[in-house]
Amino acid sequence: MKIAVLAGDGIGPEITAEAVKVLQALDLKFEMERAPVGGCAYDAHGHPLPEATLKLAKQADAVLFGAVGDWKYDKLDRPLRPEQALLGLRKNLGLFANFRPAICYEELVGASSLKPELIAGLDILIIRELTGDIYFGQPRGRRSAPDGHFPGSEEAFDTMRYSRPEIERIAHVAFQAARKRSKRVTSVDKANVLETSQLWKDVVSEIAAQYPDVALDHMYVDNAAMQLVKEPKRFDVVVTGNMFGDILSDEAAMLTGSIGMLPSASLNERKQGLYEPSHGSAPDIAGKGVANPLATILSAAMMLRFSLEQPEAADRIESAVKDVLASGLRTADIHSEGTKRVGTREMGDAVVASL
Amino acid sequence: MKIAVLAGDGIGPEITAEAVKVLQALDLKFEMERAPVGGCAYDAHGHPLPEATLKLAKQADAVLFGAVGDWKYDKLDRPLRPEQALLGLRKNLGLFANFRPAICYEELVGASSLKPELIAGLDILIIRELTGDIYFGQPRGRRSAPDGHFPGSEEAFDTMRYSRPEIERIAHVAFQAARKRSKRVTSVDKANVLETSQLWKDVVSEIAAQYPDVALDHMYVDNAAMQLVKEPKRFDVVVTGNMFGDILSDEAAMLTGSIGMLPSASLNERKQGLYEPSHGSAPDIAGKGVANPLATILSAAMMLRFSLEQPEAADRIESAVKDVLASGLRTADIHSEGTKRVGTREMGDAVVASL
Ligand SMILES: CC(C)[C@H](C(=O)O)[C@@H](O)C(=O)O
Ligand SMILES: CC(C)[C@H](C(=O)O)[C@@H](O)C(=O)O
Numbered sequence: 001m002k003i004a005v006l007a008g009d010g011i012g013p014e015i016t017a018e019a020v021k022v023l024q025a026l027d028l029k030f031e032m033e034r035a036p037v038g039g040c041a042y043d044a045h046g047h048p049l050p051e052a053t054l055k056l057a058k059q060a061d062a063v064l065f066g067a068v069g070d071w072k073y074d075k076l077d078r079p080l081r082p083e084q085a086l087l088g089l090r091k092n093l094g095l096f097a098n099f100r101p102a103i104c105y106e107e108l109v110g111a112s113s114l115k116p117e118l119i120a121g122l123d124i125l126i127i128r129e130l131t132g133d134i135y136f137g138q139p140r141g142r143r144s145a146p147d148g149h150f151p152g153s154e155e156a157f158d159t160m161r162y163s164r165p166e167i168e169r170i171a172h173v174a175f176q177a178a179r180k181r182s183k184r185v186t187s188v189d190k191a192n193v194l195e196t197s198q199l200w201k202d203v204v205s206e207i208a209a210q211y212p213d214v215a216l217d218h219m220y221v222d223n224a225a226m227q228l229v230k231e232p233k234r235f236d237v238v239v240t241g242n243m244f245g246d247i248l249s250d251e252a253a254m255l256t257g258s259i260g261m262l263p264s265a266s267l268n269e270r271k272q273g274l275y276e277p278s279h280g281s282a283p284d285i286a287g288k289g290v291a292n293p294l295a296t297i298l299s300a301a302m303m304l305r306f307s308l309e310q311p312e313a314a315d316r317i318e319s320a321v322k323d324v325l326a327s328g329l330r331t332a333d334i335h336s337e338g339t340k341r342v343g344t345r346e347m348g349d350a351v352v353a354s355l
Numbered sequence: 356m357k358i359a360v361l362a363g364d365g366i367g368p369e370i371t372a373e374a375v376k377v378l379q380a381l382d383l384k385f386e387m388e389r390a391p392v393g394g395c396a397y398d399a400h401g402h403p404l405p406e407a408t409l410k411l412a413k414q415a416d417a418v419l420f421g422a423v424g425d426w427k428y429d430k431l432d433r434p435l436r437p438e439q440a441l442l443g444l445r446k447n448l449g450l451f452a453n454f455r456p457a458i459c460y461e462e463l464v465g466a467s468s469l470k471p472e473l474i475a476g477l478d479i480l481i482i483r484e485l486t487g488d489i490y491f492g493q494p495r496g497r498r499s500a501p502d503g504h505f506p507g508s509e510e511a512f513d514t515m516r517y518s519r520p521e522i523e524r525i526a527h528v529a530f531q532a533a534r535k536r537s538k539r540v541t542s543v544d545k546a547n548v549l550e551t552s553q554l555w556k557d558v559v560s561e562i563a564a565q566y567p568d569v570a571l572d573h574m575y576v577d578n579a580a581m582q583l584v585k586e587p588k589r590f591d592v593v594v595t596g597n598m599f600g601d602i603l604s605d606e607a608a609m610l611t612g613s614i615g616m617l618p619s620a621s622l623n624e625r626k627q628g629l630y631e632p633s634h635g636s637a638p639d640i641a642g643k644g645v646a647n648p649l650a651t652i653l654s655a656a657m658m659l660r661f662s663l664e665q666p667e668a669a670d671r672i673e674s675a676v677k678d679v680l681a682s683g684l685r686t687a688d689i690h691s692e693g694t695k696r697v698g699t700r701e702m703g704d705a706v707v708a709s710l
Contacts, residue, residue: 083547113584114468132504134489134515140550145518149487155518156554160489163500163510190601192438195495199511225580225602226609229468246545247580247602254581 001030001308004060006037006053009082010281011291011344012066018293018348019064019300022320025352026313028304033060038068038082038281048085057089062307063274064300065089067281082281090130095266095274096166097173098128098245099302102232102252105261107325108334112257118232124252125177126238128245129162129170130266133196135242137161160196162241167200169269171207174239178214181236185216188224188240188248200241221248228252253278260292260333263299265306273307275299289343292331294321297351320354327354356385356663359415361392361408364437365636366646366699367421373648373703374419374655377675380707381668383659388415392444393423393437393636403440412444417662418629419655420444422636437636445485450621450629451521452528453483453600454657457587457607460616462680463689467612473587479607480532481593483600484517484525485621488551490597492516515551517596522555524624526562529594533569536591540571543579543595543603555596576603583607608633615647615688618654620661628662630654640687644698647686649676652706675709682709 003023007016020032035041035053042048048068057063068082078084089095104112104122112119137159145155171187178185187204189197201218208216219227221244227234228248232255240248253259262278277295285291298321305314329350330339342350358378362371375387390396390408397403403423412418423437433439444450459467459477467474492514500510526542533540542559544552556573563571574582576599582589583603587610595603608614617633632650640646653676660669684705685694697705 078547078553081547087548113470113473115470118468135548137512138502142550142554145516147493148516148518150518150520153518153520154554155516156550156552157492157514157516158549158551159512159514161500161503161510161512163503163505163508165505165508190598192433192436193442193490194513195497195511196513197511198433199497199509222601222605225606226614229584229606229609243545244602246577247599250577251580251584251606254584259581 002060003030003032003303004056004063005032005034006057006063007034007066008038008068008281009040009070010067010283010286012038012068012281014287014289014344015277015291015293015296016064016066018344019296021348022297022317022351022355023300025355026316028310028313030308037085039070039073041085042073042076042080042082048080048082049088054088054092057093061272062303063089064303065274065276066296067277067279069281070283087135089274090266091136093272093274094131094268096129096131097170097267098130099265099267100126100128100249100253100278101262102126102249102256103262104256105258105325108258108261110336111334112255114255119255119257122232122256124232124235124238125181126240126245126249126252127170127174127177128249129166129241132162132166133242134158134160160194160243162196162200164199164203167203168207170239171204174237175207175211175214178237179211183214184236185214186235186238187216187218188221188238188244189218190221192220204239224248225251228255258334260331261294261298263295263302265299265302267306271307273303275303289345290332291344292333293344293348297321297348316355317351320351323354324350357415358385358387358658359411359418360387360389361412361418362389362421363393363423363636364395364425365422365638365641367393367423367636369642369644369699370632370646370648370651371419371421373699374651376703377652377672377706377710378655380710381671383665383668385663392440394425394428396440397428397431397435397437403435403437404443409443409447412448416627417658418444419658420629420631421651422632422634424636425638442490444629445621446491448627448629449486449623451484451486452525452622453485454620454622455481455483455604455608455633456617457481457604457611458617459611460613460680463613463616465691466689467610469587469610474610474612477587477611479587479590479593480536481595481600481604481607482525482529482532483604484521484596487517487521488597489513489515515549515598517551517555519554519558522558523562525594526559529592530562530566530569533592534566538569539591540569541590541593542571542573543576543593543599544573545576547575559594579603580606583610613689615686616649616653618650618657620654620657622661626662628658630658644700645687646699647688648699648703652676652703671710672706675706678709679705
């Protein structure tokens with residue numbers, strides 16, 4: 001088994017180092033190979049996703065991904081910006097199923113913006129389709145407006161698209177995930193306005209018939225954005241398209257107050273996956289040794305479970321993280337009175353010690 | 356001056372009746388004329404936006420709108436569903452500028468999901484473009500996929516589009532609104548992924564040069580959804596497209612915890628406007644006399660200010676609402692211990708008495 005380690009920019013290298021340390025401590029049989037990605041890859045090779053990096057990622061069973069991006073690349077043309085590496089990996093590896101848990105850890109309830117009674121015990125799994133929708137739909141570009149309010153003026157356009165098989169496969173992923181949880185799926189769309197959403201809703205409903213043990217409800221995206229704030233615990237598994245999933249998964253992550261704790265997985269049909277923390281590259285604190293490595297360490301656990309068939313090892317990591325939290329260690333982002341503040345490396349060491 | 360009163364479905368008629376009562380109590384010179392809209396219009400005339408209703412709305416200086424929608428119309432074809440009336444009015448009247456304030460009233464801080472220190476004093480104005488974007492962009496429909504992941508399979512598609520003049524005019528609205536407030540605008544887009552967003556960002560930046568006294572920042576929509584939860588008070592005026600505005604304005608409204616208090620205005624270039632509460636038709640409590648009429652009453656105030664050139668009358672209504680809240684009267688949705696619970700009509704009467 002081979003893991004491609006793409007540490008990336010900002011805090012990427014330091015948090016990824018801790019996850020690698022934890023993986024090594026498990027003493028399992030897999031190879032790890034590093035490659036540059038994002039802004040640092042652009043600096044070194046002129047492209048955020050160099051050929052060699054993409055080749056490695058394709059060959060590997062799993063990609064452990066840190067983070068990409070820094071203000072200093074903001075002026076580059078879009079195809080050369082760091083985040084294009086992520087879009088390129090998703091597309092080229094066919095990583096259509098994105099798992100974004102939003103979990104509120106008991107010890108961290110106080111870090112949330114929400115009142116404790118609304119957020120304590122939160123455990124939502126957002127399943128976002130990741131290779132379709134308006135993210136990749138052609139045609140797109142700029143042109144002279146062919147019609148509309150101001151025909152002849154400069155306009156830009158993008159195409160939202162979903163085909164039936166694309167919706168079917170992500171719906172199956174959601175229903176199967178729900179079977180292992182509380183057997184409830186909420187499908188989010190905007191079928192009162194969008195053709196794409198109407199097909200989404202129709203197909204998800206059809207697939208639901210194959211999972212009579214799972215309850216399905218539909219919610220409009222604007223309402224979902226509200227209900228997440230009002231009563232987040234009403235949700236269990238949420239399945240939605242790429243664009244709405246981008247917004248709702250970040251909203252849900254921030255509700256927990258501890259985005260530094262949240263892992264993610266992006267899988268293709270062969271269970272190859274890319275695993276990354278839900279937070280970003282945080283260039284403001286890069287290199288200071290204060291970043292929280294737990295989201296990346298928990299992403300490594302997801303990797304063991306989903307792509308490397310090592311569920312026990314995944315459990316070991318997750319238990320170790322819980323123990324470390326229970327023992328009162330906290331990085332700056334989740335620090336509160338009465339707990340012990342530690343740096344990135346000490347946090348990683350503590351997880352290793354607790355394994 | 357003429358006001359078209361379109362009460363609609365669900366709680367629409369009862370909350371609109373209170374706003375009409377308040378308007379009449381002001382003893383100003385305008386005519387009011389009613390017409391059916393939404394599900395009830397479909398029932399009576401076979402269409403949610405009958406010709407006569409549209410004609411009245413076009414002739415009027417302003418439309419006072421209640422709410423549309425009920426579960427019982429869910430099975431109708433999309434063009435006949437109640438919410439199409441709203442889309443039809445926006446489009447036919449050219450109501451491109453949607454003002455959605457998210458205000459947290461001092462007395463209602465406790466109703467929010469958020470901790471009091473994060474929400475107390477919140478006063479955001481979301482300005483949503485309302486006649487463009489993927490809501491109205493052609494082409495759209497179903498077809499056999501011409502390319503993509505599954506060529507030849509059934510697919511649905513929609514087109515996100517914005518032209519330069521569409522973005523310019525809403526940007527002007529936002530900067531002008533900011534001049535009357537704290538002189539800060541946040542423009543929300545997804546320019547790291549979408550062509551449409553890149554043009555949005557470029558044009559908003561260009562227009563900003565004409566408002567050197569207003570500070571502009573740009574934020575990606577996923578980050579905006581997070582920052583609204585994390586630190587809502589960092590926002591003042593937010594300007595964004597139709598789709599993102601739909602999601603973010605509802606999220607922001609729900610943050611306040613008292614969506615029953617939030618009005619909205621949708622204006623065209625001639626300052627004709629449609630005024631409606633931000634909440635929906637709430638069919639579950641329709642006809643019970645418990646709905647909160649204040650969002651509709653405050654929408655009437657916005658109407659007096661924006662379309663009917665009666666700013667003093669608008670101020671009178673807004674002060675009266677504040678006084679009524681201060682006196683401790685509450686409808687069920689905002690009720691809390693130590694306050695007096697009243698019904699829809701009593702609340703309307705109290706506002707009239709406080710004028
Ligand atoms: C960086 C960006 C292109 C990306 C996305 O929009 O998918 C990010 O926000 C995410 O959610 O992984
Ligand atoms: C009813 C629906 C079409 C509408 C919209 O999406 O614009 C509503 O959600 C709104 O925000 O006014």
